[in-house]
Amino acid sequence: MKNPLLFLFLLLPLFAFAQADAPAFDIKAHYTKYEYRIPMRDGVKLFTAVYVPKDSSRPYPFLMTRTPYSVRPYGEDEYPAHLGPSPAFAQSGYIFVLQDVRGRYQSEGEFVEMRPHIDRREANETDESTDMYDTVEWLLKHVPNNNGKVGIWGISYPGFFTSASIIDSHPAIKAASPEAPMTDEFNGDDVYHGGAFMLDANFEFYAGYFRPRTGLELPTKNEGGFEYGVTDAYDYFLEHGPDLKDIADPIKNPLFDANWQHNTDDDYWRSRDLSRHMHGIKCAVLTVGGWFDAEDLAGPLRTYRAIEINNPGIFNALVMGPWVHGGWAWAEGKSLARVSFNSATGEFYREHIVFPFFEQYLKGKDDAHLPEAYVFETGSNVWRQYDAWPPKTARTKTLYLHAGGKLSFDPPTSDEAASDEYVSDPAHPVPFINYAATEVPREYMVSDQRFAAKRPDVLTYMTDPLQDDITIAGPVSPHLHVATSSTDSDFDVKLIDVYPADYPSAPEKEARGRDVPMPAESMGGYQQLVRGEPMRARFRNSLTKPEAMTPHQVTPLNFDMPDVNHTFRQGHRIMVQIQSSWFPLTDLNPQKFVDTAKATPADFVKATESVYHSPKAESGIVVGVMPQP
Numbered sequence: 301m302k303n304p305l306l307f308l309f310l311l312l313p314l315f316a317f318a319q320a321d322a323p324a325f326d327i328k329a330h331y332t333k334y335e336y337r338i339p340m341r342d343g344v345k346l347f348t349a350v351y352v353p354k355d356s357s358r359p360y361p362f363l364m365t366r367t368p369y370s371v372r373p374y375g376e377d378e379y380p381a382h383l384g385p386s387p388a389f390a391q392s393g394y395i396f397v398l399q400d401v402r403g404r405y406q407s408e409g410e411f412v413e414m415r416p417h418i419d420r421r422e423a424n425e426t427d428e429s430t431d432m433y434d435t436v437e438w439l440l441k442h443v444p445n446n447n448g449k450v451g452i453w454g455i456s457y458p459g460f461f462t463s464a465s466i467i468d469s470h471p472a473i474k475a476a477s478p479e480a481p482m483t484d485e486f487n488g489d490d491v492y493h494g495g496a497f498m499l500d501a502n503f504e505f506y507a508g509y510f511r512p513r514t515g516l517e518l519p520t521k522n523e524g525g526f527e528y529g530v531t532d533a534y535d536y537f538l539e540h541g542p543d544l545k546d547i548a549d550p551i552k553n554p555l556f557d558a559n560w561q562h563n564t565d566d567d568y569w570r571s572r573d574l575s576r577h578m579h580g581i582k583c584a585v586l587t588v589g590g591w592f593d594a595e596d597l598a599g600p601l602r603t604y605r606a607i608e609i610n611n612p613g614i615f616n617a618l619v620m621g622p623w624v625h626g627g628w629a630w631a632e633g634k635s636l637a638r639v640s641f642n643s644a645t646g647e648f649y650r651e652h653i654v655f656p657f658f659e660q661y662l663k664g665k666d667d668a669h670l671p672e673a674y675v676f677e678t679g680s681n682v683w684r685q686y687d688a689w690p691p692k693t694a695r696t697k698t699l700y701l702h703a704g705g706k707l708s709f710d711p712p713t714s715d716e717a718a719s720d721e722y723v724s725d726p727a728h729p730v731p732f733i734n735y736a737a738t739e740v741p742r743e744y745m746v747s748d749q750r751f752a753a754k755r756p757d758v759l760t761y762m763t764d765p766l767q768d769d770i771t772i773a774g775p776v777s778p779h780l781h782v783a784t785s786s787t788d789s790d791f792d793v794k795l796i797d798v799y800p801a802d803y804p805s806a807p808e809k810e811a812r813g814r815d816v817p818m819p820a821e822s823m824g825g826y827q828q829l830v831r832g833e834p835m836r837a838r839f840r841n842s843l844t845k846p847e848a849m850t851p852h853q854v855t856p857l858n859f860d861m862p863d864v865n866h867t868f869r870q871g872h873r874i875m876v877q878i879q880s881s882w883f884p885l886t887d888l889n890p891q892k893f894v895d896t897a898k899a900t901p902a903d904f905v906k907a908t909e910s911v912y913h914s915p916k917a918e919s920g921i922v923v924g925v926m927p928q929p
Contacts, residue, residue: 340409347371363662368404402415402431414482429465429469452473452475452477456596459480466581477588479626480588488862490502507525534731542899575602575603589618590622592742617671619649622645625742627742632645639746680869694926697925700913712914717913718912719912722908723907724757725757734752766869766873771925774923783912786849788891791835792833880907
């Protein structure tokens with residue numbers, strides 16, 4: 301089955317979607333298309349489609365997207381239905397530039413997955429920054445009626461190319477919007493989270509959608525997903541066993557193989573981490589992400605912070621909304637599955653944030669007045685504006701785990717039981733959703749966790765009903781004391797908003813996936829996932845140098861989960877769940893200290909896990925709490 305969002309992205313490489321109620325705008329009637337093969341400094345030519353307004357009464361800025369997903373449709377008489385981040389852009393007038401990146405589709409050269417940036421280049425060495433620089437130089441000289449200003453934007457992989465293209469940027473680049481940019485794939489983006497391999501999403505992507513090129517090629521009609529032969533990825537991966545070599549064999553994709561074989565933060569990953577190279581940026585930057593982006597939630601936060609540190613003096617802003625991967629570009633944004641946001645957040649972003657941003661920096665219309673951090677606060681469902689992110693007014697507090705499944709801001713006392721324990725069995729892992737699906741459903745990041753709370757291999761801690769609203773803003777950082785009977789284990793931590801029993805019912809909403817209906821049901825007692833993240837204990841001290849756990853030894857386990865901006869409303873409860881599998885969202889941990897890329901089925905063993913909550917071995921979740929108005 302195809303991931304529906306990814307499928308749409310592959311069909312429309314600009315990730316731009318017209319709204320159902322938007323007036324029709326005929327691109328072909330208002331733009332003339334040209335196709336060029338632009339030479340780079342090493343002689344490689346990159347295929348580039350340029351759409352120029354037919355109205356030549358005024359000059360226009362360039363607005364560019366560089367993509368590995370194809371700049372279809374090809375042919376100077378073939379036009380896409382949409383151009384730009386929203387319909388407003390084509391109507392306002394830009395010179396739109398779409399480029400197949402090096403080694404993809406109609407561009408020459410070799411494609412390298414997340415091509416590393418070169419800080420000190422030899423003559424004729426190239427990376428994405430030089431390819432953008434050479435492209436801008438060519439466009440300024442060869443496309444008439446331009447105003448000398450260039451903007452660039454893109455979502456997900458095109459977001460990575462946006463970030464990479466503005467390092468040591470060409471002086472004509474005046475504005476950039478990296479959106480859900482892939483940034484550090486071993487540390488929180490698509491491939492690894494806390495050292496755990498994001499199995500389901502990577503298998504789906506590399507099995508059907510993204511494969512090495514065999515030469516200059518055009519998109520084919522049969523580009524599509526993998527045929528699992530079953531309706532549930534949970535069953536598929538269990539049947540194929542825990543050995544990643546066996547799982548990888550049916551798809552035979554070297555890009556997928558590189559991901560699971562590089563299972564520490566080695567030079568392969570560090571060289572591809574753009575946050576280490578975000579310097580020399582001379583343009584205004586608007587970095588965009590979604591609080592419920594299952595693919596690249598960490599990337600926007602890390603990109604924004606790296607630009608802020610390394611490029612003083614430029615306008616650098618962060619936008620975070622209640623969106624799935626790329627949802628700000630195409631959805632109304634009123635809800636995600638059963639969780640409502642009470643307003644059209646996607647439409648608000650397109651009309652009041654991204655369009656004014658580019659209009660200001662590429663056309664001189666000084667009416668954007670954007671703050672440094674424009675973030676949506678879920679729970680209370682309001683937009684907040686801050687002069688920094690995380691907000692400076694957030695105060696660090698700890699939600700402590702207690703005996704009897706209690707959770708509070710008070711530390712444990714001496715008369716409490718020391719720990720809770722459960723048995724983690726790789727043969728019967730905890731699922732990440734409670735229904736059948738082969739894709740990673742868009743809604744899993746807000747899905748109901750009541751099914752997990754009922755399992756004996758999931759620990760649950762919960763506050764009393766809240767007497768006042770509590771708003772958490774910024775990172776969520778588990779600080780645990782744990783032990784295992786074996787030499788390695790995962791500890792997956794989930795922060796959950798528990799709705800009151802009398803909360804109103806939700807009407808029938810959008811489907812979870814493409815084929816899973818969602819009938820109306822009660823929201824009373826709904827356990828909404830707010831943030832969840834795995835942590836493989838072997839990486840507790842370093843993502844580069846894994847270390848075995850000593851059996852039965854109490855061990856600190858501290859890590860950071862991606863930021864949140866969420867209000868737990870009065871009458872709700874805050875819940876924390878801890879478990880040691882999250883399948884098949886992440887791969888199975890053998891629960892022995894062996895190389896997971898070489899593990900055999902015999903290496904996968906049961907383990908008894910303990911989480912401590914005594915005064916001498918506290919466990920809790922460190923959060924930033926905002927003062928209430």
